Amino acid sequence: MAMKTKRSPATKLPTAKLSSPPDQKFECRDCPARCCRLPWNIRFSGDEARRYLEEPWVRERAGEEGALVIARGVLPMREQDGRLQCVFLDDDLLCSMQKRFGHEYIPKSCQAFPFGFVRDEKEVVVAQLSQLCPSIRENYGKPVDLQLKAKLEQRGDAERMSKALATLGGVILAQPQYLRAVKRWEDELATGASPAATLARLYDWTAAFERALPQGAERATDASIEAALGQAGAGELAPLVPRRRPSFYARVLFAHLLGNLCYPSRVREAHRVGKASWTQLQALRSAGNKVAWMLGRGTVDMLFVPEPFKLQRVRTVDRFLGADEGTIVRDYLRLVLQRRHIFSAPRHLLAAVLDLSLATVVISRFARCRAAADGRVKVSLEDVREGISVAELVLLSHAALSEQGKLMKNLRWLLLTKRESFRALLATEA
Structure with a gap:
């Protein structure tokens, strides 16, 4: 049973028209958890950070090092098969946090992905649909226009x-x-x-x-x-x-x-947790990546x-x-x-x-x-x-x-x- 949580007051939704590319579709399926396995900062609010740190299961799953990352408002990541992935991602490539507490418990940025929103010059709220998402790029799933209001509520705001x-x-x-x-x-x-x-x-x-x-x-x-x-x-x-x-x-x-x-540059991030797997040689390899690109020679x-x-x-x-x-x-x-x-x-x-x-x-x-x-x-x-x-x-x-x-x-x-x-x-x- 999903745990009920206290959420920050929802941002008042704009009364303006919501817009997205015509005939665009989206559904979170047929994807190897791509958004959970990227070398990027997945940020969330201070209220969300406090809520996660008050939950014993979250602290246990993230570990002491991960809790420090959460306190900075970022999801901790760990190296797995040469890539970073969220510490809350299970081996079945599903979110353990969502499975345990429900969709509304996970960070708003995760709830709303791949949607972002910008209010344009005509006060239309334009959906920013990330091409990182295979569903958006390959246009499969359910019509996006039917999902815009819910995704904007999850996102909580629209940039201007x-x-x-x-x-x-x-x-x-x-x-x-x-x-x-x-x-x-x-x-x-x-x-x-x-x-x-x-x-x-x-x-x-x-x-x-x-x-x-x-x-x-x-x-x-x-x-x-x-x-x-x-x-x-x-x-x-x-x-x-x-x-x-x-x-x-x-x-x-x-x-x-x-x-x-x-690799290994892509796993050398500040929000990475767990014992570093690289040696001094691997640290040099990271610098070597940049040298290789500058010279246009070498294997990457x-x-x-x-x-x-x-x-x-x-x-x-x-x-x-x-x-x-x-x-x-x-x-x-x-x-x-x-x-x-x-x-x-x-x-x-x-x-x-x-x-x-x-x-x-x-x-x-x-x-x-x-x-x-x-x-x-x-x-x-x-x-x-x-x-x-x-x-x-x-x-x-x-x-x-x-x-x-x-x-x-x-x-x-x-x-x-x-x-x-x-x-x-x-x-x-x-």
């Missing part, structure tokens, strides 16, 4: 879009103003061009738009926005020339994001790739962003813009173009890695979809910008302000 973004020159753009530029991005991504080439154009176009605004003004006026949009659209945009080898900043990006998904064991593979093989896999498989990436980037989560924090307008570009490069490189591991020279649709899952995990959904380390923040700023370095990053996978 930022009321304003800034240009690199310091001009503040109100929400309706920056969304006029975003509309141009969506239209460009709807064309049949390679997403890498399109993003290179959008960087130049957005930079030209920002330069056309009155410099020194604190806030843009609607008239200045109209004029800047016209001037930005009049210039000739340079084509993107593919690179034979990854640029320096591309290698840094791969080493930091994809290197951290390789990466999450979501069935077998270890040699990084040299990736060069033999055809690039695909300009081919039919690139359509999936373009559609995904448009979806990212439409679900508005990318605008849920105050930031620079051009940073959104940068994040779409980082995601594109990561998706492409991961898909090519997966094909290389299988001995293929062409990527499959499944390779690309799995690459989108990785982009969701490390960049656009589950990885909060506020938690990024100094290296990633500096890399982002350098790419944001150095046009040629930005273009070289995209040209790596163009």
Whole structure:
């Protein structure tokens, strides 16, 4: 019998319309507990942490070390077969906490996964459906629109879009103003061009738009926005020339994001509990992952790739962003813009173009890695979809910008302000 628990007061649900992609389906089945077996922080509230620590069974199951992690508001994880998994996950890949106390007892983030919510500019609450979830990605189960209200209640809140973004020159753009530029991005991504080439154009176009605004003004006026949009659209945009080898900043990006998904790097997390299984040699192997990615040589064991593979093989896999498989990436980037989560924090307008570009490069490189591991020279649709899952995990959904380390923040700023370095990053996978 499920234990009744005292829950914090529910957040008042918005009266606005709830929105999700048409014909989308979801059901938690046919999945090897993927959301419980990832190298990420599964966070919960202070009230939830106190409730768990007051339950003797939870403390016994988590252990002394796990209880300290819970006190920080994070679910403790342990290593199992080269992966991290929640300490409450049983061998049957079902949640022991849910089996013992019921669905309402588990953290709200677990209850609501793969759903998140953002209130858009029209006060519509838009569902953020994580592509990490196989059901969302492969679209099986029950209609999502019938589940939205319950999932929003479980989630407890909806994020809001930022009321304003800034240009690199310091001009503040109100929400309706920056969304006029975003509309141009969506239209460009709807064309049949390679997403890498399109993003290179959008960087130049957005930079030209920002330069056309009155410099020194604190806030843009609607008239200045109209004029800047016209001037930005009049210039000739340079084509993107593919690179034979990854640029320096591309290698840094791969080493930091994809290197951290390789074993043993992926199990060396602060919320991991249990006696460390690695030796000093294994600790060196973790650092060696990053070196391998920087050099583009060596064998790595990466999450979501069935077998270890040699990084040299990736060069033999055809690039695909300009081919039919690139359509999936373009559609995904448009979806990212439409679900508005990318605008849920105050930031620079051009940073959104940068994040779409980082995601594109990561998706492409991961898909090519997966094909290389299988001995293929062409990527499959499944390779690309799995690459989108990785982009969701490390960049656009589950990885909060506020938690990024100094290296990633500096890399982002350098790419944001150095046009040629930005273009070289995209040209790596163009």
